Amino acid sequence: MDQKIKVGIIGYGYMGQIRARNINDHPELVLAGICDPYREADIVKLNVPVFQKWEDLIASEIDAVIVCTPNFAIPDIAVHAMNRGKHVFCEKPPGCNYDDIKRICDAESNNPGVKLIFGFNHRHHPGITDAKAIIDSGSLGQVISLRGVYGKGGGYDYHTSWRNDIAISGGGILLDQGIHMLDLFRYFVGDFVEIKGMRGITLFDVDVEDNAVVILRTAKGQLAQLHSSATSWKHTFRLEIGCEKGYAAISGLLSKTGSYGRETLVIGRRPSPDERMAVGNPREETVYYDHDPSWDIEIAHFAECIMRKLPITKGTSTDALKVMEIIDEVYQLPIVHMDNKIVKK
Numbered sequence: 001m002d003q004k005i006k007v008g009i010i011g012y013g014y015m016g017q018i019r020a021r022n023i024n025d026h027p028e029l030v031l032a033g034i035c036d037p038y039r040e041a042d043i044v045k046l047n048v049p050v051f052q053k054w055e056d057l058i059a060s061e062i063d064a065v066i067v068c069t070p071n072f073a074i075p076d077i078a079v080h081a082m083n084r085g086k087h088v089f090c091e092k093p094p095g096c097n098y099d100d101i102k103r104i105c106d107a108e109s110n111n112p113g114v115k116l117i118f119g120f121n122h123r124h125h126p127g128i129t130d131a132k133a134i135i136d137s138g139s140l141g142q143v144i145s146l147r148g149v150y151g152k153g154g155g156y157d158y159h160t161s162w163r164n165d166i167a168i169s170g171g172g173i174l175l176d177q178g179i180h181m182l183d184l185f186r187y188f189v190g191d192f193v194e195i196k197g198m199r200g201i202t203l204f205d206v207d208v209e210d211n212a213v214v215i216l217r218t219a220k221g222q223l224a225q226l227h228s229s230a231t232s233w234k235h236t237f238r239l240e241i242g243c244e245k246g247y248a249a250i251s252g253l254l255s256k257t258g259s260y261g262r263e264t265l266v267i268g269r270r271p272s273p274d275e276r277m278a279v280g281n282p283r284e285e286t287v288y289y290d291h292d293p294s295w296d297i298e299i300a301h302f303a304e305c306i307m308r309k310l311p312i313t314k315g316t317s318t319d320a321l322k323v324m325e326i327i328d329e330v331y332q333l334p335i336v337h338m339d340n341k342i343v344k345k
Contacts, residue, residue, distance in 0.1 A: 005087075005306055006032035006061060010054045010077055011068035012039045015091050015119075019066045020046065022299040029303055032062045058084055064115075064306065067091060070162050071169050075100040078116070079107040087115040087306050089299075093179050094118055094320040096170020098328035105317045115305050117298070117312045118320040122180045123187055124294035127250040127265040130287065131241060134248060134267060135188065141244025143189050146224040148181040148239045151232030154204055158230065164206040172208030174199065175327055178228030182323045184239060185216065185224045191322060192216040192224070197330030202338040203231050209335055214326065235259040245270050246282070254292035263289040 007023050009016050012034050023029045034043045035051040043050050051057040054077055058065060064087035067077050075095045081088050082104075094101040108116045122128060135143060152173075162168045163176050186192075194217040199209035210230040217223055229236075237253040237260050246269035252261035265287045271278035298315060305312050 004028055004030040005063045005303060006030055008033040008035070008051075008057045008060065008062040008065045009068060010035045010057060010065060011070075012036035012043055013068060016066070016068040018295055019068060019089075019299070022295050023066075025296065026299055026303055028307060029299070033057050033060055055080065058086055063087060064089065064302070071096045071100075071175075072167065075103050078104045082107045082111045082114045082116065085111065085114060087302070089117050089119065089302050090320075091119040092183075092320070093170075093175050093327075094324060096175075097331070098321075098324045100170075101317075101321050101324045105321055108317050115302065115312055116317050117302050117305075118315045118317070119298060120180065120183045120315045120319060121294040121298050122184055122253075123314065124297040125250075125254065125263065125292060126289040127252075127263045127287075128184065128187075128239075130265055131239075131248040131250055131267075132188065135241065135243065140246040140248065140267075140269070143222055143241055143243050145222065145242040146185050146188060146239070147242075148185065148224070148226045149229075149232075149236055150177050150181045150238075151227070151229035151236045152177065153233040153235060154210065154230040158210075159205050164204070164208050166207045169208065171327065171331060172199070172206065172212070173210055173230045174212035174214070174228045174330065175208075178212060178214070178226055179323055179327060181226050181228065181239065182214065182326050183319060185226070186319065186322060188241060189218050189220075189222045189224070191218065192326065193219045195326055195329045197333060199330065199333065199335045200338060201335060212330065214330055216326070235261075254289060263292075265289070 005028055007029050009019055020031055023031045031048050033049040033051055035054045035057045040050055058081050065081045066089040067074055068091050071093055074090055078088050078090055197214040199212045202211045204210045212228045214226040238251040241248040249266045252263045254263045266284050268282045268284045271282050301314050
C-alpha cells in the first residue's frame with residue numbers, strides 16, 4: 001500500500017483519545033474522521049471530519065475503523081464495517097457476551113480480505129513481554145501455576161457508570177477488567193479445559209458483580225487463579241507465574257494516573273540443593289519500567305498487517321473468543337449478594 005491508511009474512530013472517550021494519538025504518531029496512518037455526538041466540541045479542535053452517525057463514517061473513504069464504544073454497540077459496528085470491506089480494531093471486551101464475539105468472528109470469516117484485531121494491550125506491557133521471553137527461553141522450566149489479582153477502588157459514584165449497567169456492558173468487573181488477566185493467563189499457558197468461578201455483589205448497588213474469583217486448569221494440569229475486584233481501594237495489578245525452576249512476578253502497571261504503581265518484574269530462581277540457607281528466600285532479580293509502549297505496538301501491528309497483507313497474530317479473534325468462553329461459563333452461574341442484601345449507595 002503506497003498511500004497512508006485512512007482510519008476513523010467511533011467513540012472519542014478515554015480510549016478514543018489514546019487511539020487518535022497512536023494514529024497521529026504512526027507514519028503510515030492518518031486520522032480521517034471521528035464519530036462521537038457527545039464530544040463534538042473536542043473533535044472539532046483536531047481539524048478532522050466529524051460524523052454524526054457511525055454508519056456515515058464507515059461509508060466514507062476510510063480504510064479502517066477503531067471501535068471505542070461501550071460494549072453493547074461493538075458487534076453491530078464491527079460486523080457492519082467488515083461487511084463493507086473496512087479493517088476493524090475493536091477495544092475490549094468484544095461485546096457483552098459470547099454470542100456477540102461469535103457474530104464478529106463469523107463476519108470476519110465471511111470477509112477474508114479484512115483485518116480484525118482486539119485491544120488486549122496488556123500483552124505488550126514491558127513487564128509481561130520480558131517475563132514471556134524469559135519463560136519461553138526455558139530457563140525457569142515449565143509453567144506450573146498462575147495467580148492474578150486485578151482490582152480497583154470503585155468510587156462513590158460507581159453505581160452510575162455505564163460499565164455497571166448490564167444492558168450496556170453485559171457484565172461487571174470480570175468482563176471489564178478481569179478479562180485482561182484471563183487473556184494473559186492464556187498468553188502464558190494456552191487454553192483451559194476446566195473452569196470454575198464465583199461472582200458476588202459485595203458492596204455496590206449494581207446489577208453486576210463487583211468481585212469475582214475464577215479457577216482454571218489446562219489439559220497439562222497447570223492451575224490458574226484470578227481475583228477480579230472493584231473493592232480493592234488500592235488499585236492493584238499482580239501476576240505471579242510459578243515454574244519448575246523459579247518464578248516471575250509482575251506487579252504495578254504503567255497507566256495514565258500511576259495509581260497501580262511502578263511496573264516491576266521480579267525473577268526468582270529455585271535454590272540449588274547446596275543452597276540450604278536460601279530455601280524459601282531465594283535470590284531475586286528486579287527490573288523497573290517507566291514507559292508503556294503497548295498502545296503503539298498494537299497499532300503498529302494492525303498497520304503492518306494491513307499494509308503487507310499479513311495475518312493478525314496478536315489480539316486475534318481467536319484470543320477474544322477463547323477468553324469470552326471463560327467469562328461466559330462463569331456468567332452461567334448465579335451471582336450472590338453479600339448477606340443476601342446490597343449495601344445502598
